[in-house]
Amino acid sequence: MAQRDRSAAVAAGAPSSSPSVGAAAGGAAPASSSGERWSAAIGNLGELGANVESLQKLLARKAVFVDDDIFSKASLAADQARTIKVLDQRVQSLERELDAAISAAARARTEKRQAEAAQRAAELRAQEVTKELENTAKVFELHMEELRLKQEEIAKKDSDIKVLEAIIRTLSSKDDGASSE
Numbered sequence: 001m002a003q004r005d006r007s008a009a010v011a012a013g014a015p016s017s018s019p020s021v022g023a024a025a026g027g028a029a030p031a032s033s034s035g036e037r038w039s040a041a042i043g044n045l046g047e048l049g050a051n052v053e054s055l056q057k058l059l060a061r062k063a064v065f066v067d068d069d070i071f072s073k074a075s076l077a078a079d080q081a082r083t084i085k086v087l088d089q090r091v092q093s094l095e096r097e098l099d100a101a102i103s104a105a106a107r108a109r110t111e112k113r114q115a116e117a118a119q120r121a122a123e124l125r126a127q128e129v130t131k132e133l134e135n136t137a138k139v140f141e142l143h144m145e146e147l148r149l150k151q152e153e154i155a156k157k158d159s160d161i162k163v164l165e166a167i168i169r170t171l172s173s174k175d176d177g178a179s180s181e
Helices: 002-031 034-061 068-180
Strands: none
Touching: 034 068
């Protein structure tokens, strides 16, 4: 009779210990997304269902009769197994976070390299444009010098033409004066 009471305690203790696993998973879950919490809850329900089925099979075969020492060792082993499972889930979650952080860092490095390459290209283009402007300014100065020389030449030729016109007028007026005498 005492062993049946212990069997009932085992049957009653198994479901009550599973929610503590859910609470342990819930304690680690605030850092996780709600989807992971639902997955953990569904996993806990599945584990609870498996435990209930296992207990039903044992009760059906009347093989749950154990003494206190074996019961405490089995409870400790079950608690440790649940703790290991929760810790394993946390490790997997942390590994996913680490992978995401590594991927983000790799993307950031790639974007930085692309930005640096674009900056170098822009600096080279700015140097080319500056050089082109300097060359254009030099060419413009040379053309201005040519124009100034041409204007001086034109001014000199214009003054030569005026001198020649004055000479022609003077000679024309002397020829007119000499032909009228």
